[in-house]
């Protein structure tokens with residue numbers, strides 16, 4: 001995966017390079033001004049196929065040769081034919097020149113969009129001086145099936161391979177397949193697999209919503225005979241059902257459809273058993289070559305059966321699909337017992353193994369997966385509980401090399417045990433395949449302390465390999481659920497590392513799908529494990545994910561769409577808190593070293609939820625609700641303090657780190673108690689625990705940010721860089737390649753996943769505190785940015801970049817005695833406050849940008865391009881206000 005990300009990073013760097021070349025060229029040619037908008041998105045996706053949002057939202061990135069630039073107007077053209085755009089005509093929508101600084105979340109408002117139709121669009125923008133940019137390149141988006149009655153097919157099943165053939169009298173002008181194959185499907189046309197999606201469609205609450213995928217199959221069809229074959233796996237649905245609609249337009253303009261029906265034929269294929277958790281058994285001797293091509297003799301096949309529909313509405317899958325994103329070459333192969341071979345892939349990840357084998361027909365090679373080894377080199381699978389996690393391949397035995405990888409399962413593993421291999425396997429007999437939702441990497445973080453880079457690496461592996469259409473808690477044992485607590489604590493970290501916008505848009509809908517009539521939610525989404533109602537520290541994922549979407553992506557629509565659901569949820573909590581204290585709790589600060597009373601955790605989130613709802617109401621102009629919920633929040637705050645604050649001891653409840661952190665972080669602590677509680681927290685960390693965390697995964701999300709916010713970044717850094725128990729470094733010192741579920745080192749049958757992303761919430765602190773990249777509350781979606789790096793202890797440099805919805809934001813600093821440098825990039829159409837800290841003892845501070853001074857002798861020195869002001873804070877730091885552009889600051893002092 002790192003390879004793939006590397007390539008992507010490479011790509012985006014070359015994109016940046018091109019931009020610079022563009023600038024250089026532009027200036028050389030005297031062509032100053034706004035460059036064409038780039039990176040056009042529709043509903044957060046580039047060139048999406050099959051979207052079912054009737055008023056999709058557009059976004060584009062802006063480039064400019066000058067600093068301090070922003071958009072003052074835009075014009076969007078949407079056309080039904082690409083040729084029209086070449087003539088600058090938008091027959092579907094010509095927005096005209098719209099005076100607006102919005103370059104994201106711009107809502108389509110042209111003629112109604114037609115089901116199944118493709119549209120082409122481009123955009124230009126005007127800069128602050130009124131210069132128009134050239135138009136962007138044209139891109140496209142295409143609508144899915146917008147009404148239920150367009151689906152003419154029936155849900156069919158009966159066998160795990162289904163096929164049909166059809167004739168086409170003419171060549172094909174355009175063809176689309178809309179498919180929902182549950183639990184998982186593989187679609188094949190005329191002998192080839194269609195698309196690169198695997199483990200499709202995403203897991204949803206099937207009786208509420210099922211996802212269909214749209215494929216452009218034009219190039220796969222031919223005049224004459226054609227065949228469609230679909231393999232079905234049980235997946236999360238635990239049954240098999242297919243609905244398929246192929247809409248074809250011939251060159252002579254004729255339209256026809258091929259749809260799933262009992263006229264299809266079925267026969268169980270080589271997969272004789274498949275399960276998400278247990279693995280797949282594939283008997284290659286049962287293969288029926290040619291079954292997915294026309295002219296196949298399907299005499300032994302029987303008519304497909306009509307099966308029950310899953311019940312939910314058909315909804316377009318509008319998020320990055322699950323794909324094989326990388327290949328891993330094993331780093332070791334051992335033979336701990338006769339006939340038993342163990343591969344070490346060197347990295348814990350989600351996916352499967354590709355096996356390459358030659359041998360006799362009927363030989364069965366068994367692959368078993370584990371995260372751990374025993375000392376004797378055998379695989380240790382005690383921690384995967386009920387999951388069988390094994391794949392079996394039975395050879396075809398035709399004398400050639402047989403290459404197998406499963407389709408309808410995945411595993412979380414680092415080691416693969418191979419038994420039954422005919423002959424002796426070599427390192428080349430097996431490859432790891434990394435499989436996960438193919439979200440794009442948007443962030444990078446690196447620092448002078450190698451341990452931080454190692455933690456960052458673990459976070460990224462753990463986070464990305466736990467994205468399987470939903471955010472999962474883990475990827476190996478009999479679980480892999482969308483536990484809501486894990487989902488919200490990791491969300492900010494995930495959004496800074498990966499493009500999560502479309503993924504969470506879908507997941508937030510998944511959450512709404514489980515909402516009961518009483519407003520309650522469930523611990524896991526879709527609901528398989530855990531309770532209804534959710535533990536409040538889990539259910540809070542609903543408001544929190546919406547809120548993070550608003551902050552990071554400026555997504556106001558998600559607040560609009562979910563406001564009623566969120567309000568219902570808060571009202572549900574309210575029924576459980578007649579005296580304004582919400583006490584029910586199941587997990588609280590889960591996996592803590594020092595437990596905190598669950599009631600305190602639940603009640604703190606109750607306050608958080610109500611406070612967020614009040615804010616959202618304000619944003620959406622619902623003044624009465626804003627007031628009601630702000631008042632309720634105040635009542636909860638008072639009750640919280642009455643219930644949990646121990647004024648005598650100056651602590652909350654038992655005084656654990658989490659018990660004091662939550663109220664401090666959320667602003668629940670009365671002003672007069674802040675010093676006492678903060679002091680107790682400090683003492684607990686430093687003196688009681690020698691600068692170690694004792695929290696579970698809830699507390700740790702807020703602890704380091706709280707310390708940084710309180711001017712204690714050095715202490716936060718101490719926690720982040722510990723190597724003894726309990727710490728992230730302790731996991732690494734003990735061989736972790738992804739983060740563990742527990743701070744403890746456990747390898748037995750107890751609950752101890754070795755790929756649990758939840759402790760990775762600290763990754764957000766890397767970006768937000770150490771690199772200092774933050775969204776200002778009044779400028780969500782990085783409209784207004786605050787770069788406020790924390791320069792701590794022995795760190796000599798940090799460098800981080802985030803591809804935000806508005807473009808690249810980056811912050812890179814170095815620190816050497818007497819000097820701090822800070823390079824930042826602020827995208828066009830954003831502005832930023834850049835807070836450059838100074839060494840404590842420094843006086844006579846001066847700040848330069850490039851060669852020119854911007855701050856000297858206690859004063860702002862104006863005149864620098866892009867810089868609009870500077871001031872000094874009470875701590876001596878210098879805050880510089882800038883518009884877009886690239887800046888290189890240097891702060892020196894005596």
Ligand code: BGC
Nearest residue numbers: 473474479483485486587590
């Ligand atoms: C999961 C967690 C989850 C927890 C709830 C575990 O089994 O793996 O990460 O949040 O249950 O208590």
